[in-house]
Amino acid sequence: MIGLPTLPSNRRLDLKERLIDAASSLIEAHGLGSVKARPLAERAGCALGAIYTVFSDLDALIMAVSARTLTRLEAHLDKSEREDEASASPTEAARQKLVWLALAYLDFAFAHRASWRALFEHRLPEGRPVPDWLVADQARLFEKVEKVLQPLVPQLPGPERAILARSLFSAVHGLVLLGLEEKLGVMAFTTLRDEIVRIVSAMARGLEETRT
Amino acid sequence: MIGLPTLPSNRRLDLKERLIDAASSLIEAHGLGSVKARPLAERAGCALGAIYTVFSDLDALIMAVSARTLTRLEAHLDKSEREDEASASPTEAARQKLVWLALAYLDFAFAHRASWRALFEHRLPEGRPVPDWLVADQARLFEKVEKVLQPLVPQLPGPERAILARSLFSAVHGLVLLGLEEKLGVMAFTTLRDEIVRIVSAMARGLEETRT
DNA sequence: CTGACATATGAACAATGTTCATAGAGCTTC
DNA sequence: GAAGCTCTATGAACATTGTTCATATGTCAG
Numbered sequence: 001m002i003g004l005p006t007l008p009s010n011r012r013l014d015l016k017e018r019l020i021d022a023a024s025s026l027i028e029a030h031g032l033g034s035v036k037a038r039p040l041a042e043r044a045g046c047a048l049g050a051i052y053t054v055f056s057d058l059d060a061l062i063m064a065v066s067a068r069t070l071t072r073l074e075a076h077l078d079k080s081e082r083e084d085e086a087s088a089s090p091t092e093a094a095r096q097k098l099v100w101l102a103l104a105y106l107d108f109a110f111a112h113r114a115s116w117r118a119l120f121e122h123r124l125p126e127g128r129p130v131p132d133w134l135v136a137d138q139a140r141l142f143e144k145v146e147k148v149l150q151p152l153v154p155q156l157p158g159p160e161r162a163i164l165a166r167s168l169f170s171a172v173h174g175l176v177l178l179g180l181e182e183k184l185g186v187m188a189f190t191t192l193r194d195e196i197v198r199i200v201s202a203m204a205r206g207l208e209e210t211r212t
Numbered sequence: 213m214i215g216l217p218t219l220p221s222n223r224r225l226d227l228k229e230r231l232i233d234a235a236s237s238l239i240e241a242h243g244l245g246s247v248k249a250r251p252l253a254e255r256a257g258c259a260l261g262a263i264y265t266v267f268s269d270l271d272a273l274i275m276a277v278s279a280r281t282l283t284r285l286e287a288h289l290d291k292s293e294r295e296d297e298a299s300a301s302p303t304e305a306a307r308q309k310l311v312w313l314a315l316a317y318l319d320f321a322f323a324h325r326a327s328w329r330a331l332f333e334h335r336l337p338e339g340r341p342v343p344d345w346l347v348a349d350q351a352r353l354f355e356k357v358e359k360v361l362q363p364l365v366p367q368l369p370g371p372e373r374a375i376l377a378r379s380l381f382s383a384v385h386g387l388v389l390l391g392l393e394e395k396l397g398v399m400a401f402t403t404l405r406d407e408i409v410r411i412v413s414a415m416a417r418g419l420e421e422t423r424t
Numbered sequence: 425c426t427g428a429c430a431t432a433t434g435a436a437c438a439a440t441g442t443t444c445a446t447a448g449a450g451c452t453t454c
Numbered sequence: 455g456a457a458g459c460t461c462t463a464t465g466a467a468c469a470t471t472g473t474t475c476a477t478a479t480g481t482c483a484g
Contacts (some may be wrong), residue, residue, distance in 0.1 A: 040442095052458045126242055134396070173386055179382065181345070195379045199415060202415045250470095250472095260433080264474080265431075438473085445464105450462095454455100
């Protein structure tokens with residue numbers, strides 16, 4: 001066997017990494033359903049049983065992939081926030097930011113379709129709770145919206161704003177989800193973009209009216 | 213023998229019905245993942261192999277369940293439309309109808325959680341196309357929204373209105389989907405109701421503004 | 425009643441996730 | 455470097471699934 005002598009813990013981490021990579025590329029190539037133990041072992045260059053020395057089962061591996069995808073998604077959204085511009089008014093700027101955030105979400109989903117879909121498609125066996133760290137990772141997405149939302153509805157109490165943020169996120173998520181859903185005939189990307197602009201703008205305007 | 217174009221005797225139709233019932237109740241009780249061949253056969257009171265005399269595979273059976281669920285959903289939404297009231301203006305009435313439609317969607321999803329979820333959770337193996345009749349069944353949902361939408365955006369050309377209807381549906385779908393998503397901590401039903409009212413109203417108002 | 429066709433059956437197969445007895449790698453001690 | 459000890463990696467074996475197919479059973483015309 002070639003390879004430099006590595007400490008056991010390094011080897012473990014390395015294997016973990018390789019398995020996540022293998023699962024990622026399988027998902028991206030043929031969807032969540034193609035994550036099978038034997039192909040995974042082959043791609044990661046390890047024995048079948050080795051998988052279970054670093055992950056308790058395939059679900060745990062898939063959640064590790066999800067965590068990585070969420071990190072990348074967050075980074076992608078952060079990038080979009082930096083593209084600020086001077087705007088007429090603070091509410092105008094906030095509205096603009098909301099739209100950008102939504103478009104960035106669409107871009108990510110489009111560019112990494114299968115991985116993004118796997119995030120929501122994957123379900124744990126009945127009765128098994130989602131780990132707290134994964135829930136927290138997802139909750140951070142809502143917080144991003146919440147921050148941008150602040151100037152639009154300044155009078156709204158914090159908890160209600162959190163709920164509103166979740167709702168806005170959900171609405172955009174629905175647009176992207178069904179827009180890219182092949183079951184319904186995928187929408188043209190530019191059409192989808194326009195629709196997101198239209199709906200998010202409409203929501204933002206509608207929200208402003210209720211401000212007082 | 214390829215395909216199953218056998219003559220539909222009464223016994224066959226009966227078995228088909230029983231299998232759909234069995235699958236339905238399994239889904240409602242323990243989710244899509246619990247639809248397994250052997251329990252199905254037992255519940256339907258038939259032999260294992262009998263399943264494959266009326267359905268080409270389990271996916272076909274699940275799609276039959278989906279068709280039934282869609283029919284019920286449609287009926288449920290139609291009921292909500294009849295609850296009309298005299299309103300101040302035509303646009304006011306349309307806005308109200310949109311909200312009712314969305315709330316009816318939420319009610320159905322809440323009352324038949326697992327079946328409703330199965331509608332979107334189920335995925336065919338890669339490369340197998342969704343049958344046209346199922347696509348058509350789903351498309352009818354969009355049409356319902358489209359009809360209600362007409363008075364709100366009368367100047368919009370037909371095709372664009374169809375797209376807008378799909379977008380509105382998608383947004384509401386997203387709200388319901390993530391609102392009932394246990395992965396994220398389910399929202400209280402009344403909160404979710406309020407949020408749907410808020411968001412749909414906001415969208416409707418926002419759309420009206422762009423009318424001219 | 426008999427033969428010919430149709431239908432139902434469940435044992436057997438293939439694909440899959442997971443386990444575990446075993447082989448072997450790495451480390452310590454002499 | 456040999457011997458012993460611990461910890462890891464291995465893949466054959468098992469359990470659970472969807473699906474098939476040779477066979478048993480039913481049906482009905484003549």
